[in-house]
Amino acid sequence: MTIALSTLNIITIEFMIYYCEYIRINGESFGRQKEECDLASRDKRVTLQDVANDAGVSRATASLVVRGSKSIKASTHKKVMDSMEKLGYVYDRLAASFRSQSSSTVGIVITDIENPFYHQMLTKISDVLYEQQFTFLLGMSSESQEKQEKVLETMLENRVCGIILTPVAGTPPLLFNKLRSMQIPALLIGREVEGSGADYVGTDYRLGSQLAIRHLVEQGHRRIAYIGGMPPGNTAYRERIDGYCSALRECGLEVDPQLIIPTPLNREGGIRAIQEALLLDHPPTACFCHNDIIALGVTIGMRFQGLVPGEHMAIVGFDNVLETETVEPQLTTVSVFHDQWGVESARQMLGRIGGLLNDPVKIIIPPKLIVRKSSVCFKGLPNLKA
Amino acid sequence: MTIALSTLNIITIEFMIYYCEYIRINGESFGRQKEECDLASRDKRVTLQDVANDAGVSRATASLVVRGSKSIKASTHKKVMDSMEKLGYVYDRLAASFRSQSSSTVGIVITDIENPFYHQMLTKISDVLYEQQFTFLLGMSSESQEKQEKVLETMLENRVCGIILTPVAGTPPLLFNKLRSMQIPALLIGREVEGSGADYVGTDYRLGSQLAIRHLVEQGHRRIAYIGGMPPGNTAYRERIDGYCSALRECGLEVDPQLIIPTPLNREGGIRAIQEALLLDHPPTACFCHNDIIALGVTIGMRFQGLVPGEHMAIVGFDNVLETETVEPQLTTVSVFHDQWGVESARQMLGRIGGLLNDPVKIIIPPKLIVRKSSVCFKGLPNLKA
């Protein structure tokens, strides 16, 4: 048994030293000599030509069989299938895509996989795509325009047949012209880009915000903060703010700009925003948060300050991620049915790839308020200045 | 403005009726007539030949420029780059991969994207791969051998250059022979497959379990349950059980088989397992859970029973996902540094793709116990039978 320390291993070790107490490098044989792979394709890949030769048909016929053409005699079909099995043939979708100039890989660009927002959505998209023999490349933009552009560029180089995108703020409409000129359908999820002409799947954020605000007003709140919305340059943000303002006015309340607190869309952002809010001369008694992650951050931030979330400050989130049920207090939130977004966007995308040419559609899935403890156990703020 | 109701739209509407109050179908023009796309590639794709023609060089020279070859005169380089810019050339990586028979797309198969276990890991893998101009196809197995096989098959058809896999229970070692015969490197994350001969990145589960159990024993617990581990057929499970048993014995305690409670690895599984555990004649006073999601399920399940998690039952998880900090009580857990798993596995995979041929390596990142409230506020079980 020899332990080979290649350059890479040494680099790894140096790097790991900060994280590890030890590394085991296993000298176990790779088994290359054993040659026990009963599959024929040892060095040369098995091609359709090999299959055709073995089955005694032409390559064209074999190709038709692979793709399940109806115009092939049953006996020929079986012959070819048997040869494929026997030779361990693996269909070369790369070559097929190249030849037919049409791939079966969709590009999906999200902002941040740690946001639970995407989980059920991705699961559903994946299910629908794989079911139809499609796959997807996944990319993350981290809310950075530059990174989004790079990721998209890489995907286009890889000739994806469609792009499903949660656009970062400031995404230029020109991008969609480019995609159109390349005949690549685009679909936006959750955030629109004005003038994009792309399909869209999302919810009515305005209504969602109104449901939340009306509920809080009904609970007796008069000073309600809006937390979140950074970066601000997208419709999902503007619609929420719009719903927030209109619902307040509709209830006879004024909008206090001090209570609109922009913060990055992550836990940390929520933690910092609530600290900021509590320093105001007239702090809010309730927080309506851009999303659940912010709301969870607010919850943690309050505990950091020695306050009890819910009792000292009502909290409402947005999204209805699973974690809203495990946190204490359970979080009131606006459910937008992300799993449904996933199903709808994958189907719509497959339709476009299939050649659907009608005008862009907007698929809007209405939100629903889920009332839980965090907005109904308010007891009043303690005197913070004391 | 016309509203076109194609077949697909009608289908969508019928389907949506269960979820929606309404759908808006937008008649906004697609803008195809505007022809304002200043990029040349309207119908025909711009090829390297076009670029070469425009720059007045041969296709081969243009190819060398695209790939940043050093053996090209600076003036030629500039000419070609200018032409590329001017014509809006997009490198066709599909064609390149096909020609060189080497792709730059890695296949990543995980079990379930809703498990936070994967989030930081995927983010890191993605960062490392995209940085090197690689991309990845993502697939999910849902712990089903059949689904894993299908996903892998699709990936092989798409000619991925490597496979990063969290194998489901019962993954046959033969799979790895097949991959080897196709010259596709494989790397396992978090779970080993005996005899696979693949690289492995993971932690020392045995040690992690021991740290957890020793801590609970120090806290005075004598009846400690192990919850989780279904499906049981993988090393990550066996090592945990092994650590659990050995640490108990080392502390002079006996292993009670009744306290080993198998359950599916999700929230629901935790909820049901704790209900089961509480029905035992001698219920445990502490639960060591297979992962944090199970532990969170246990937390919820206890509340369902009117019990206070932590106080009525100590709880320890495994993984240190973000949610362990927001749940009440904050969860004691074993951190395994998943972000680091991501970095290591992506690097190791890139090394293999680059031609590294040494024996398989195991990169083991040591676990660390993170003590939080859920294991240090125990007050005793109430009399459940009463």
Place this chain on the structure above:
DNA sequence: CTGAAAGCGCTTACAG
């Protein structure tokens, strides 16, 4: 129902 032939857009030796 099946076969012969062209070609998708690149890369890669091999000359010059």
Place this chain on the structure above:
DNA sequence: CTGAAAGCGCTTACAG
């Protein structure tokens, strides 16, 4: 440093 030529594994009309 640059050009001419072959070919990766398929699909796709077009004949027969």
